[in-house]
Amino acid sequence: MFRSIYRLRSALVGFMIITSGTIYAADPYPSQPIKMLVGTPAGGTTDVIARMIASSMSKTLGQQIVVDNRPGASGLIAAESVAKAQGDGYTLLMASSQLSTYTALYPANNFEAERDLDPVGLVATSPYVMVVHPSLPVNTFQELIAYAKSNPGEISYAGSAPGTAQHLGWEIIKKKTGVDMRYIPYKGTAALMPDLLAGRLQAGIDNIAILTPYIKNGQLRGIAVTGPKQSPLLPALPTIRASGVPDFVAMGWFGVFSSPRTNSLALSKLKSAVLTAMTTPEIRKKLAEMGSEPQSGSSNELQVLLKQEISTWSKVIKDSGVTVQ
Numbered sequence: 001m002f003r004s005i006y007r008l009r010s011a012l013v014g015f016m017i018i019t020s021g022t023i024y025a026a027d028p029y030p031s032q033p034i035k036m037l038v039g040t041p042a043g044g045t046t047d048v049i050a051r052m053i054a055s056s057m058s059k060t061l062g063q064q065i066v067v068d069n070r071p072g073a074s075g076l077i078a079a080e081s082v083a084k085a086q087g088d089g090y091t092l093l094m095a096s097s098q099l100s101t102y103t104a105l106y107p108a109n110n111f112e113a114e115r116d117l118d119p120v121g122l123v124a125t126s127p128y129v130m131v132v133h134p135s136l137p138v139n140t141f142q143e144l145i146a147y148a149k150s151n152p153g154e155i156s157y158a159g160s161a162p163g164t165a166q167h168l169g170w171e172i173i174k175k176k177t178g179v180d181m182r183y184i185p186y187k188g189t190a191a192l193m194p195d196l197l198a199g200r201l202q203a204g205i206d207n208i209a210i211l212t213p214y215i216k217n218g219q220l221r222g223i224a225v226t227g228p229k230q231s232p233l234l235p236a237l238p239t240i241r242a243s244g245v246p247d248f249v250a251m252g253w254f255g256v257f258s259s260p261r262t263n264s265l266a267l268s269k270l271k272s273a274v275l276t277a278m279t280t281p282e283i284r285k286k287l288a289e290m291g292s293e294p295q296s297g298s299s300n301e302l303q304v305l306l307k308q309e310i311s312t313w314s315k316v317i318k319d320s321g322v323t324v325q
């Protein structure tokens with residue numbers, strides 16, 4: 001009798017284990033809403049792109065992706081939050097090109113993007129544009145450099161916030177051309193625009209979509225674009241690399257990352273959802289209207305680009321001695 005009871009109990013336990021396993025297996029990813037962190041305030045370029053991609057991915061995955069803005073430390077706070085999250089695929093990051101500068105700019109944080117995040121997909125790349133205030137008597141990049149050499153220390157310039165590609169692009173130009181210009185730090189594009197438009201700041205490199213209207217209405221003068229080729233938004237402007245600084249490229253880019261060691265099933269579905277988003281004509285059209293070049297959504301392309309960008313900007317930061325507060 002006792003043996004029968006024991007066998008029955010063992011069978012019940014076995015059934016519960018099998019049933020539990022079956023229930024777990026039948027609980028597919030994603031089974032709950034997903035968070036996509038953005039390291040900038042709502043309304044900025046990264047935030048706008050994040051919301052576009054999140055909306056498309058939500059339809060593909062069948063679960064809502066909620067955009068969560070966590071600005072601070074030029075986006076490092078959001079990146080670190082995702083790096084510390086569980087690898088279950090429920091915490092994502094929409095990152096910009098600033099991600100590639102964090103290790104060099106914040107060494108004490110021990111954050112390494114290649115180690116601490118899983119690439120999901122490259123969404124877009126975007127050139128910046130160099131502008132000057134119309135009061136500065138220059139019309140081309142070559143004239144700007146010649147004027148700066150004749151008037152050392154007189155031209156003040158900015159590029160978004162310290163440590164961004166917009167700022168570091170200036171550092172490359174200064175080193176390559178030997179000009180002496182004064183860097184003025186600001187906390188982002190919105191902060192520098194009043195001084196640039198008023199002429200208190202003579203030159204800047206920043207978001208092409210934001211600056212294009214001011215160029216077209218004559219409030220600012222476009223000098224050159226920072227990408228490897230000319231931009232459809234400002235087709236008359238040459239590139240800086242074609243204007244006297246060979247191999248110069250300073251690009252913005254936007255990509256989706258997940259928390260580290262994300263399980264293979266979740267990561268595969270996330271990658272597929274980004275690839276699907278980047279085949280959507282509406283998304284590609286909106287990105288182009290923003291001055292960005294839509295990309296394929298490839299995780300491999302994002303991984304390669306991140307590695308290249310970290311190598312480039314780490315060297316620039318070290319050579320120029322750039323620091324952030």
